[in-house]
Amino acid sequence: MPAEPMRLLVPGIVAALLFALPAASDEYDDFEEGFGEDDDFSVELEEELGPADGEPEAPRWWDLDGSVAIGSSVNFLPHDSATGTNYTGLSRLRTRLNLELEVDLPYEWKLRVDPYIWYDFSYLINGRSRYTSQVLDEYEWEGDFQDSWVQGPLAENVDLKVGRQVVNWGRSDSLRVLDVLNPLDNRTPGRADIEDLRWAVGMAKLDWYIGSEWTVTAIAIPEIRVDTLPAFGNDFNPSPFPGFPGSKPNSFENWEAAAAITGIFEGWDVSVNFAYVFEDIPRLQRVAGTSDPCPEQGSFIEVYDRLTLAGAGANYIFGSWLLKAEGAWTGGFEFTCADGKKSRIDVMGGIEYYGFQDTTLVLEVSERHILGYDQVVFGFPTFERQDSVTYAFRYTADWLNARLSTTLLAIIFGWKAQDGAILRLQGNYAIRDGLVLTLGVLLFEEGDLPPLDQWGRNDQVFLDLKWSF
Amino acid sequence: MNRILGIALAALLAPTSAAATDAETAAPLTGRQIMDLVDERDDGDKSVQDMQMVLIDKRGGQRKRMLHSLRMDDGEDTRSIMFFVEPADVKDTGFLTYDYDDIDRDDDQWLFLPALKKTKRIASGDKSGSFMGSDFTYADMTDRNLDHYDYKLVKEMEVDGAAVWVVEAIPNTKKEIDETGYTRQLIFVRKDNHVVVRSKSWLKKGGRTKFFEVKKLEQIDGIWTPTEMHMKTKKGKKTLHKTVLRSQNVKYGQDMDEDTFSVRQLEKGL
Numbered sequence: 168m169p170a171e172p173m174r175l176l177v178p179g180i181v182a183a184l185l186f187a188l189p190a191a192s193d194e195y196d197d198f199e200e201g202f203g204e205d206d207d208f209s210v211e212l213e214e215e216l217g218p219a220d221g222e223p224e225a226p227r228w229w230d231l232d233g234s235v236a237i238g239s240s241v242n243f244l245p246h247d248s249a250t251g252t253n254y255t256g257l258s259r260l261r262t263r264l265n266l267e268l269e270v271d272l273p274y275e276w277k278l279r280v281d282p283y284i285w286y287d288f289s290y291l292i293n294g295r296s297r298y299t300s301q302v303l304d305e306y307e308w309e310g311d312f313q314d315s316w317v318q319g320p321l322a323e324n325v326d327l328k329v330g331r332q333v334v335n336w337g338r339s340d341s342l343r344v345l346d347v348l349n350p351l352d353n354r355t356p357g358r359a360d361i362e363d364l365r366w367a368v369g370m371a372k373l374d375w376y377i378g379s380e381w382t383v384t385a386i387a388i389p390e391i392r393v394d395t396l397p398a399f400g401n402d403f404n405p406s407p408f409p410g411f412p413g414s415k416p417n418s419f420e421n422w423e424a425a426a427a428i429t430g431i432f433e434g435w436d437v438s439v440n441f442a443y444v445f446e447d448i449p450r451l452q453r454v455a456g457t458s459d460p461c462p463e464q465g466s467f468i469e470v471y472d473r474l475t476l477a478g479a480g481a482n483y484i485f486g487s488w489l490l491k492a493e494g495a496w497t498g499g500f501e502f503t504c505a506d507g508k509k510s511r512i513d514v515m516g517g518i519e520y521y522g523f524q525d526t527t528l529v530l531e532v533s534e535r536h537i538l539g540y541d542q543v544v545f546g547f548p549t550f551e552r553q554d555s556v557t558y559a560f561r562y563t564a565d566w567l568n569a570r571l572s573t574t575l576l577a578i579i580f581g582w583k584a585q586d587g588a589i590l591r592l593q594g595n596y597a598i599r600d601g602l603v604l605t606l607g608v609l610l611f612e613e614g615d616l617p618p619l620d621q622w623g624r625n626d627q628v629f630l631d632l633k634w635s636f
Numbered sequence: 637m638n639r640i641l642g643i644a645l646a647a648l649l650a651p652t653s654a655a656a657t658d659a660e661t662a663a664p665l666t667g668r669q670i671m672d673l674v675d676e677r678d679d680g681d682k683s684v685q686d687m688q689m690v691l692i693d694k695r696g697g698q699r700k701r702m703l704h705s706l707r708m709d710d711g712e713d714t715r716s717i718m719f720f721v722e723p724a725d726v727k728d729t730g731f732l733t734y735d736y737d738d739i740d741r742d743d744d745q746w747l748f749l750p751a752l753k754k755t756k757r758i759a760s761g762d763k764s765g766s767f768m769g770s771d772f773t774y775a776d777m778t779d780r781n782l783d784h785y786d787y788k789l790v791k792e793m794e795v796d797g798a799a800v801w802v803v804e805a806i807p808n809t810k811k812e813i814d815e816t817g818y819t820r821q822l823i824f825v826r827k828d829n830h831v832v833v834r835s836k837s838w839l840k841k842g843g844r845t846k847f848f849e850v851k852k853l854e855q856i857d858g859i860w861t862p863t864e865m866h867m868k869t870k871k872g873k874k875t876l877h878k879t880v881l882r883s884q885n886v887k888y889g890q891d892m893d894e895d896t897f898s899v900r901q902l903e904k905g906l
Contacts, residue, residue, distance in 0.1 A: 198791060198793060198802055198822070201836060201845065201847045202834060202836075202847055202849055203849075232724055234724070234725070277904075318904070326900070326904075332753075333753035334753075335752070335753055335754045340756075362751035362752060374900070376895075376900060379894055379895070379898065382900070431899055433736075433741070433744060434741075434742055434744065436757065482757045484744075484757065484759045484760075485742060485759075486742060486759065486761035487759050487760075487761030487762045488759055488761070489758065519758075519759065520759075521758060521759045521760070521761065521762055521765075522761060522762045523762070524762065524766075524817065524841075525765045525766055526765075565766065565769065567693075568691055568693070568766060568769040568771070568877050569766060569768065569769025570693070570699070570769065597699065599697075599699070600700055600723035600724075601723040601724045601725050633725070635723065635724035635725035635727075636724050
C-alpha cells in the first residue's frame with residue numbers, strides 16, 4: 168500500500184475506534200444505568216393501594232358525579248345583530264352545574280338522572296334591556312334534564328332503555344346523515360362536537376342481540392323535541408323580524424319511531440336504519456288564503472314536516488385507516504314556495520388516519536341532493552341549492568402526555584366553499600385531575616347564502632374552566 | 637404461541653406461572669430460546685383487576701387515572717375491556733380491544749365516549765402512541781410477533797437478587813419499527829419464572845430511551861403477577877416523564893364470556 172493512503176487510513180481507524188468504543192460501552196457495559204430512582208426525579212406517590220389480591224370494596228349502589236364550569240366568549244369584531252343589538256365584546260359568561268346520579272336497581276337495572284342548570288351573567292353585565300325577550304329567554308339561563316333513563320335486561324339478549332337519551336347512529340363526527348333522532352342545540356353554531364350538543368329525547372329503545380354480531384333495535388319516541396336555533400335578536404339570527412307563529416308538534420299526541428339492524432364484524436360494521444320523525448327545523452307555510460304565490464314577506468306559520476328516512480352506514484378499517492360511509496333517502500319534505508312533497512338523498516364519505524403518533528386526522532364530505540328540485544327553493548325563504556356539499560376536516564393531537572390536547576375543526580359549505588365556512592381552533596389543558604382549561608377561537612367565513620352570509624363578523628374567542636367531581 | 641408479550645400492560649395482564657424453569661439447564665440458551673420461554677408462559681385467563689396509573693411530569697406533578705380492566709383469551713387472540721373510573725372528567729370512558737394473534741389481521745378497537753354518548757371504532761395500525769397519556773404505548777399493551785425481531789443474549793446478571801438473562805431485540809422490519817416506535821430493546825428476563833422485569837427501549841424519534849421496571853411481583857392464585865411497574869422516558873440522562881402503573885384486586889378465572897367483551901357491554905359500562 169502506498170505510504171500516503173496508509174498515513175490517512177491509520178488515524179482514521181484510530182478515530183473510528185475511539186468513537187466506537189464509547190458507543191459499545193453504552194450499549195452493553197452498564198446495564199444498570201438509567202434504572203432505579205433518579206436524583207432529579209424521585210417522587211413520593213401520594214397514596215398506597217390496597218393489596219393486589221385483596222377483596223375489592225363493596226361497590227356503592229349509587230354514584231353522584233358532576234361538574235362545575237364557567238365559560239366566557241368575547242366577540243372581537245365590532246358588529247350588531249339584525250335587530251341592532253351591539254354584540255361586540257363579552258357575549259357569554261356562563262356558569263354551569265351538571266349532576267349525574269346513577270343508581271343500581273335490582274335485576275341489573277340501572278337508573279340515571281342528569282340535571283343541569285346554567286346562568287349567563289353577560290346579559291346582566293351588558294344590560295338586559297339591550298336584548299330582545301327571545302334572546303333573554305333562550306340565552307340567559309336554563310335548567311333541564313339531559314340523560315334521564317332506566318335501563319336493564321328484559322331477557323338474556325334483550326335490553327330496554329326508557330327515558331331521555333341520546334342515540335347516535337352516525338359514523339360521522341361532524342356531519343349528519345343518519346344521526347337524526349336527537350335534535351341539536353344550535354344556538355351558538357360551530358360547536359358541533361361539544362358535549363351536550365344533542366338534546367336527549369324521551370324514548371323507549373329495545374335492543375335484541377342476536378349472537379355476537381347482530382343487533383336489532385326498535386325505538387318509540389313520544390317526546391318531540393326540535394333543534395334550538397339562534398333566537399330573534401341574537402347575532403346568529405339574520406332576521407330583523409320576530410319569528411312566525413307556530414309550534415312544534417305536541418309530545419305524546421305525535422309519536423316518532425325508528426328501527427335499525429346493526430352488524431359488527433372483524434374490521435368492519437354495517438347498519439341499516441329507518442326513522443319516521445319530524446324535521447328538526449321548521450318550514451314556513453303560507454297561511455291559507457294568501458294569494459301571492461311566494462311573497463317576499465307575508466303571512467306564514469312555522470310547521471314541522473313528517474319525514475321518512477331509510478339509510479345505511481358502514482365502517483371499515485385497514486392499518487391506520489378508518490373508512491366510513493353513510494347514505495340515506497329521506498322523503499316528506501315540503502318547501503315554502505314549491506309544490507308537492509320532495510325527497511332527498513344524503514351521502515357521506517369519510518376517512519380517519521391514526522398513523523401519526525398521538526394524532527388523529529379526519530376528513531368527511533357529504534352531498535345533499537334534492538329530488539324533483541324546483542328552482543324557487545333557491546329563493547326566499549329556503550335558500551337551498553339542489554346539491555349542497557359540505558366538507559369537515561378535523562385534526563386532533565395530544566401533547567405533554569395528554570395534558571394538552573389541541574383540535575382544529577373546519578366545516579366548509581359548498582363545492583367551492585362558496586357558501587361559507589366555520590373554523591374552530593381550541594386547546595384543552597388539564598391543570599390537574601378533573602380541572603380543564605379550554606382556550607379557543609371560533610371563526611366564520613361569510614358565504615353566498617343565509618344565514619352564513621351574515622355571520623362574517625361573529626368571530627369569537629372563548630375561555631372555559633371546568634372542574635369535574 | 638409464536639409471540640412475545642408486550643412488556644408492560646401485557647406483562648401485568650398476562651402473568652406467568654411459576655412452572656419449572658430452564659434456568660439451571662446446562663446448555664446456554666439463545667436469545668430466541670429465552671424469548672420463546674417468555675412467550676410460552678401460562679398467561680392466566682379471565683382476569684379482572686383495578687389499575688392505578690400515576691403520570692408524573694418533570695416537575696413532580698402527578699395525575700392519576702383509575703381503570704377497571706377485564707381480559708380474556710379467545711383461542712390465540714385476546715379480548716380486553718377497560719373503563720375509566722377516575723378522573724371524573726373521563727369517567728365511564730371505555731376501551732374495547734380484540735387483539736388478534738395473526739399479524740395480518742388488524743386489531744379491532746372501539747372507544748366509548750360518554751360525553752358524546754357515542755361508540756367510535758378506531759384504527760389500530762400505529763401502536764407507538766401514548767396509552768392514555770402515559771409513558772406506555774399501545775405497543776406495550778399488546779402482543780408482538782417473535783419473528784419480527786432478531787434476538788441476541790448479551791449478558792447474564794442479577795436484578796434485585798434474581799438471576800436474569802439480558803436479551804437484545806432488534807426489529808427486523810421497518811414496519812415493526814414504524815408501528816411500535818422502537819428501534820432496539822434490551823429485555824431483562826428472570827431465569828426462575830421468565831418474567832420480564834426490566835427493559836430499555838430506544839425510540840425512533842427524538843433520541844429518547846424508555847426504561848421499564850417491575851417494582852413489585854406477587855404470586856396471585858399461583859400466578860406471578862407484576863403489581864407495580866414503572867416506565868420512564870429519558871433523553872440523555874434527563875428524565876422527561878414517568879408513569880407508575882399499579883394494580884389491585886387482581887382475580888383470575890372469573891365468570892366472563894365473549895358478551896363481556898362487546899360493544900353492548902362497552903356502552904352499558906361497569
